[in-house]
Amino acid sequence: MSNPAAALGQEVGKLFEASIVDRLRPDVEVRGHTIGPQRMKNGTDNVYQIDAVISNANGQPVMILDPKYIRYKKHNRDKGSWLCVAHYNLRKTYPTIRKTTAVLAGNWSRTSLALIESFGIEVITAGFQGMVDVLGDFGVEFDWDEKDRSTPTRALEAFNRIGEDGMANLAFALTDSIMDKVTSSVLDVLDTDAASVQSRVSAVEVLVKTDRHEMLLMQFDTVAETVSGLVDFMDERSDVSDLLERGQ
Numbered sequence: 001m002s003n004p005a006a007a008l009g010q011e012v013g014k015l016f017e018a019s020i021v022d023r024l025r026p027d028v029e030v031r032g033h034t035i036g037p038q039r040m041k042n043g044t045d046n047v048y049q050i051d052a053v054i055s056n057a058n059g060q061p062v063m064i065l066d067p068k069y070i071r072y073k074k075h076n077r078d079k080g081s082w083l084c085v086a087h088y089n090l091r092k093t094y095p096t097i098r099k100t101t102a103v104l105a106g107n108w109s110r111t112s113l114a115l116i117e118s119f120g121i122e123v124i125t126a127g128f129q130g131m132v133d134v135l136g137d138f139g140v141e142f143d144w145d146e147k148d149r150s151t152p153t154r155a156l157e158a159f160n161r162i163g164e165d166g167m168a169n170l171a172f173a174l175t176d177s178i179m180d181k182v183t184s185s186v187l188d189v190l191d192t193d194a195a196s197v198q199s200r201v202s203a204v205e206v207l208v209k210t211d212r213h214e215m216l217l218m219q220f221d222t223v224a225e226t227v228s229g230l231v232d233f234m235d236e237r238s239d240v241s242d243l244l245e246r247g248q
Helices: 004-029 073-093 110-118 128-137 150-160 164-175 179-190 194-200 223-233 241-247
Strands: 034-041 047-055 061-070 099-106 122-127 204-209 215-220
Touching (some): 004 061, 004 099, 034 073, 073 099, 073 110, 099 110, 215 223
Parallel strands (some): 099 122
Antiparallel strands (some): 047 061, 204 215
16 A cells, blocks of 8 residues: 555545435435435536535535545645635536535644635534544544654554444544534525525625626625615716725
8 A cells, every 4th residue: 555644534534424424314315305426517517526415306406515524734725725616616506505515524724714614615624633532442543743654554454454333333423523513504404495595694795797807796784785786886887986885
């Protein structure tokens, strides 16, 4: 095995992701929805592999769940940026999506979490130390220096000795600390009529694009303010700075 650390991390990540889907499935299916991985295209035919998409009886996606595990903070930028771009593009393509959630395990920096949340993505985290403790209970040492080669080799060997029943118990333990939050997040969507969203509006953002590749973001506190602002925006004039300032 050329890189036992990467191999073990990949296997632990798979367990984490699969456990979330398996534990959510009964609550999702009893409400007439489905959950599972999907390859989704955005409006420009870019394909995104999403680990957990919840769809309604008509096959329309209503929620995206993206479980992600990373060991080293140096991967924050790549993984975090991917989440931001993928979720933003898919929301534009599928208007039935009401919420996107990133379930993040491992070492994520505060800066990366703030960036992800700034794109309107809900973030639920499972810290790295918690994973170390859980794997330690199953005889797998999971905390080592990045340049250490011997510890991950022993850890992978110990992991591969875990039986089928033990692996199921390990998967359950890896997600146990966050499942209440994840389940609550999902049921907030599935148990709420989409038509009632208008009564819960806390802010409105309007992105105006021009034929000169300009993008003007207007922000409003209420739907009524948005309508009024857009009516004013319909006035043909070159200077819209006052409207943008009012919308901040």
